[in-house]
Amino acid sequence: MKYLFLFLIIVPALEIWLFILAGSYFGAWSTIGLIILTGILGAYFAKQQGISAIHRVQESLKAGHAPGDAIIDGVCILAGAIFLITPGFITDTIGFLLLIPTTRRFIKPFILKLIRKWIDKRNVIIYR
Incomplete structure (x- = not known):
């Protein structure tokens, strides 16, 4: 919980600093345009990747397999x-890293480790 609190304080402060820095370097309108452009591109790419993940889950279920990897992709x-x-350059970078399949492949083991840790601490309950 303390990490979430730090994340909610530090990241917005860094985002504001980057907005000011980008605004002084590129200009206010260019910075605003870049924020809007990344939002539109991100929404399009998220929709495309989300639909692909849903299809992979359906195919796994039809084949009688557990769709674990496809579920993690969906998350x-x-x-x-x-x-x-969320507007900002840091959050946009994290978002794109989670959407691109190549970089997502390197991030998924950390997510699985985190989920296993939550299960071991009984923070997450799995119903069967």
């Missing part, structure tokens, strides 16, 4: 979309 895509909706 990454959802988190990436949320980061892209």
Whole structure:
């Protein structure tokens, strides 16, 4: 919980600093345009990747397999979309890293480790 609090304080402060820096370097209108452009591109890419993840889950279920990897992809895509909706350069970078399949492949082991840690601490309950 303390990390979430720090994240909610530090990241917005860094985002504001980057907005000011980008505004002074590129100009206010260019900075605003870049923020809008990344939001539109992110929404399009998140929709495309989300639909692909849903199809992979359906195919796994039809084949009688557990769709674990596709579910983790879906979680990454959802988190990436949320980061892209949040205005800022840091959050946009994190969002795009979660949406791009190549970089997502390197991030998924950390997410699985985190989920396993939550399960071991009984913070998450799995119903069967």
